[in-house]
Structures are given as C-alpha cells and as structure tokens.
Amino acid sequence: MNENCNGCEGCEECVDCVGCWDCKGCWDCKGCVACKDCKDCISCTDCKYCKDCKGCVDCKDCKDCKDCEDCKGCVSCVNCKGCIGCVNCKDCKDCKYCTGCKDCKDCVGCWGCKDCEDCKDCEECVDGKNCKDCKDCEDCKDCWVCKDCVDCKGCVGCKGCLRCEDCKSCKGCKDCKGCVGCKDCEDCIGCKGCVDCKYCVGCEDCVGLIDGCNQKGYRP
Secondary structure, eight states: OOOOOOSOOSSSSSSSSSSSSSSSOSOOOOSSSSSSSSSSSSSBBBBOOOOOOOSSBBSSSOOSSSBSSSSSSSOOBBBBBBBOOOOOSSSSSOOOOOBBBBBOSSSOOBBBBBBSSOBOBSSOOOOOOOBBBBOBBBBSSSOOOOOOOBOOSBBBSOOOOBBBBOBOBBOBBOBBBBBBBBSOSOBBOOOBSSOOBBOOOOEOOOOOOBBBBBEHHHHH
C-alpha cells in the first residue's frame, strides 16, 4: 500500500503520488497514466472520478477539468476538447451532448449553450453565433435553419422566429423586423419580398398577402 509515493510505477492505493504509472486510488497525482479515484491530477491519461484534472486525456466522471481532451461525463470543464455528456463546460471545443456550455465552439447536440459559436443541433442557445439546426435559440446572431428563435438577428432559413430582426428566407415569423423573402409571416414590420404574410406593417414587394397588411407594391 503506497503512501508518500515518489517515483511510483505500479501504484495501488497511492496518496502523495509524483511520478505515477498504473495509479489506483491516487491523491496528489502528478505525471499519472492510468488514474482512478484521483485528486489534483496533472498530465494524466485514462482518468476516472478525478478532481482538478489538468492536461488529461480520456477523463471520465471528473470535476474541474482544465486543458483536457476527450472528457466524458465530467463537471466544470475549462478549455477542454472533445467533451461528451459533460456539464458546465467553459471555453471548450467540439462538445457533444453537454449541458450548460459557455463560450464554447463547435458544440453538437448540447443544451443550454451561452455565448457559444458554431453550435449544431443544440437546444436553448443564448447569445450564440452561427447556430445551425438548433432549437429555441435566444438573442443569437446568424442562426441557420433553426427552429423557434426568439429575439435573434440575421436568421436564415429558420422556422417560427419571434421578435427577430433581419431574417432571410424564414418561415412562420411573428413580430419580426426587416425580414427578406420570408413566408407565412405575421405582425412583422418593414419586410421585403415576403410571401403569404398577415397583419404586417410597412412591408414592400410582398406577395400573396392574406389579411390586414399595409404595404406598397402589393401584388395579389
């Protein structure tokens, strides 16, 4: 049974590890390789149940990871890459199926992203940029083919936008402003070239207005 480990090699119940190798039950790890039940790891590989990991690879169920790669089921990852199923990632890249990402890039299938960029198939993104195929985006910019965006700007090909601005080729917009080429809009302001709108105001060159629109250049 190890206690004040130093050079370490085939570690078992380690405590104050330093060189480490086949760790198990570690404590203040450094250098580590096949960690398990670690704490304060640095430069680890195959970590599991760790805390305060740094520079690790293949972390699992860890907490407070930093600069790690291929984390799985971890909590509070920072500046990591390839997180899967993690919670509260920050400044990470290539997250998948994570929850509560912030300032991340290239998230896929995540939920509750904030200030992220290039999200895809995510839900409830807030203040994001270049979201694609996402749902329930809010205050995002340049969304692509998303659904139910709210207060976003520059949406393209989205469905069910609400109070958005400068949408293009979207469908089912409501209370939007400055849309171009959208379809089935309602209560929008200052749109151009939209189709089958209803109760819009100040629009131009729209086609097939259904009811109550006030615009110039109307072509029934």
